[in-house]
Amino acid sequence: MTGNFFPEGLERNEVPDVVVARLPQYVRTLSQLLAEGVQVANSQQLGEKLQITPAQIRKDLSYFGRFGKQGRGYRVQHLLDELKQILGLTIRWNVAVVGVGRLGRAILNYPGFNPDGFQLVAALDDNPAVVGEQVGGLTVLPVSSLAEVVNRHQVSIAIVAVPIAHTQGVIDRVVECGIRAILNYAPIAPQVPPGVNIRNIDPVLSLQSMTYYLANGAGEGAGF
Amino acid sequence: MTGNFFPEGLERNEVPDVVVARLPQYVRTLSQLLAEGVQVANSQQLGEKLQITPAQIRKDLSYFGRFGKQGRGYRVQHLLDELKQILGLTIRWNVAVVGVGRLGRAILNYPGFNPDGFQLVAALDDNPAVVGEQVGGLTVLPVSSLAEVVNRHQVSIAIVAVPIAHTQGVIDRVVECGIRAILNYAPIAPQVPPGVNIRNIDPVLSLQSMTYYLANGAGEGAGF
Numbered sequence: 001m002t003g004n005f006f007p008e009g010l011e012r013n014e015v016p017d018v019v020v021a022r023l024p025q026y027v028r029t030l031s032q033l034l035a036e037g038v039q040v041a042n043s044q045q046l047g048e049k050l051q052i053t054p055a056q057i058r059k060d061l062s063y064f065g066r067f068g069k070q071g072r073g074y075r076v077q078h079l080l081d082e083l084k085q086i087l088g089l090t091i092r093w094n095v096a097v098v099g100v101g102r103l104g105r106a107i108l109n110y111p112g113f114n115p116d117g118f119q120l121v122a123a124l125d126d127n128p129a130v131v132g133e134q135v136g137g138l139t140v141l142p143v144s145s146l147a148e149v150v151n152r153h154q155v156s157i158a159i160v161a162v163p164i165a166h167t168q169g170v171i172d173r174v175v176e177c178g179i180r181a182i183l184n185y186a187p188i189a190p191q192v193p194p195g196v197n198i199r200n201i202d203p204v205l206s207l208q209s210m211t212y213y214l215a216n217g218a219g220e221g222a223g224f
Numbered sequence: 225m226t227g228n229f230f231p232e233g234l235e236r237n238e239v240p241d242v243v244v245a246r247l248p249q250y251v252r253t254l255s256q257l258l259a260e261g262v263q264v265a266n267s268q269q270l271g272e273k274l275q276i277t278p279a280q281i282r283k284d285l286s287y288f289g290r291f292g293k294q295g296r297g298y299r300v301q302h303l304l305d306e307l308k309q310i311l312g313l314t315i316r317w318n319v320a321v322v323g324v325g326r327l328g329r330a331i332l333n334y335p336g337f338n339p340d341g342f343q344l345v346a347a348l349d350d351n352p353a354v355v356g357e358q359v360g361g362l363t364v365l366p367v368s369s370l371a372e373v374v375n376r377h378q379v380s381i382a383i384v385a386v387p388i389a390h391t392q393g394v395i396d397r398v399v400e401c402g403i404r405a406i407l408n409y410a411p412i413a414p415q416v417p418p419g420v421n422i423r424n425i426d427p428v429l430s431l432q433s434m435t436y437y438l439a440n441g442a443g444e445g446a447g448f
Contacts, residue, residue: 018242024432028413049413087432088439095431102333106326107427112411116428156438157431181434183427187336189252189273197437199430203331203407204340206423207319207381208248208311210405213421214380215312 015063022060023087025050030080042073093118096155096179098170099162100125100133100140103185107159108136121153126166143170150177161185171198239287246284247311249274254304266297317342320379320403322394323386324349324357324364327409331383332360345377350390367394374401385409395422 029049033041043054050057061067064086067079084090095118097108108123123138124146125131133140141149149155158174160167160182167186174182175196182198184190187205192198253273257265267278274281285291288310291303308314319342321328332347347362348370349355357364365373373379382398384391384406391410398406399420406422408414411429416422 020436021433023436024429025413027432028429086436086440088435089432091435091439093431093435093438102326102330106330109326110427112428113431116432118428118431157434159427181431181438183430183434189249197434199434201425201427201430203334203383203425204336204342205248205252206407206425207317207337207342207405208251208313208340209245210381210407210421210423211312211315211317212244212247212310214317214405215315216310 019060019063020087022050022052023083026057026060027080027083027087027089030076030083033076034080039076040073041076046074089117091117093157094121094153094155095119095157095159096122096124096146096149096153097159097161098124098143098146098174099160099185100127100130100135101161101163104161105135107161107185108138118157120159121155122149124149143173146173147177150179155179157181157183159183159185164188243284243287244311246274246276247307250281250284251304251307251311251313254300254307257300258304263300264297265300270298313341315341317381318345318377318379319343319381319383320346320348320370320373320377321383321385322348322367322370322398323384323409324351324354324359325385325387328385329359331385331409332362342381344383345379346373348373367397370397371401374403379403381405381407383407383409388412 043057046057047054067074097104100123113120123135123140124143125140126143131140131142158179160170162170164186168190171190180196184198184200187202189200267281270281271278291298321331324347337344347359347364348367349364350367355364355366382403384394386394388410392414395414404420408422408424411426413424
């Protein structure tokens with residue numbers, strides 16, 4: 001019951017995207033442990049918190065070097081610092097939000113980005129009724145000023161929260177402006193060129209993966 | 225460069241959660257292909273759309289039986305129907321939204337749930353200033369009426385969009401009311417008992433998995 005997990009053609013020193021996607025959860029869990037005064041944790045303890053097997057944790061971390069000694073556990077602060085470094089979380093990232101509808105407003109007023117190093121520096125919308133409005137401490141600018149905004153504020157990341165019909169067009173413009181990381185809230189999977197990363201926040205997909213367990217009467221299903 | 229993908233102790237006929245989590249994306253892609261008039265698709269074509277290797281697609285689908293003939297591709301309509309059945313998407317699911325703040329309002333007004341079989345049937349909040357208000361066509365009810373609401377509307381799924389400090393408490397109550405599928409919008413990983421599924425919508429985790437690529441100059445990173 002083992003399987004070839006890694007996509008074909010993966011280079012030896014490339015880290016699978018699914019492993020990278022788990023690292024932020026490690027960071028969050030390690031931060032919580034540290035806040036609770038835990039200084040050393042083994043893969044069993046981490047696994048319980050993360051709902052990942054200890055074997056998977058050891059394997060994930062092995063991509064980045066040796067963090068723990070056999071039988072000794074991981075030093076929480078050290079592992080946390082290293083993972084933050086690996087993930088680029090010691091850097092401040094400037095973010096532009098494109099689309100200031102209901103969802104865009106919730107995003108712009110969400111207090112959870114800044115503590116994690118993501119600074120929302122610009123809000124843009126194409127609706128003339130919204131441009132000029134103050135939302136989340138920012139003055140909404142027209143989408144036509146995107147290139148200038150990206151340049152001026154050294155924006156690295158765009159959060160796109162526009163209706164489906166406009167999503168691909170807006171994402172194309174975002175990419176043209178040199179943005180290489182996009183968080184998309186529309187329930188479609190937009191196309192981006194190689195070298196650009198996109199993550200889709202899609203509640204329907206999340207719901208649909210839970211109905212499997214409801215419909216099939218099984219109780220499992222990990223927490224992320 | 226192969227790895228033991230499956231968690232230890234997995235039963236032979238259990239499907240890994242990561243596979244279940246991919247199936248809704250298959251459903252969406254197959255629906256799009258059908259809308260484009262495509263009647264047969266091979267794993268190569270599906271893989272391009274999904275950014276998953278053809279080998280992984282064949283492996284994922286093999287958990288559920290044989291859908292395609294070697295070299296013949298998959299019949300799109302047939303595979304779509306089967307996957308919808310497997311995922312429980314032929315059933316209508318009633319959903320309660322707990323928390324009617326900015327995010328809750330965006331969720332309640334989001335038009336994307338109903339077409340996919342998720343019916344938002346109740347909105348609940350503990351803020352007396354919000355209870356009684358009409359949001360997204362629903363009258364906001366107090367959280368104290370949750371058990372009654374779940375019963376009356378046969379609610380199977382809860383979407384929880386409350387501040388971090390209240391999240392675990394609200395989720396405990398949701399679980400007590402018999403809900404076994406929860407979509408959580410707070411940026412924490414709440415604890416739920418075995419038999420309950422929870423998915424966390426967490427934009428910060430998504431952003432943090434992209435900064436890896438920004439910080440390390442690599443261009444890869446899948447679309448979900």
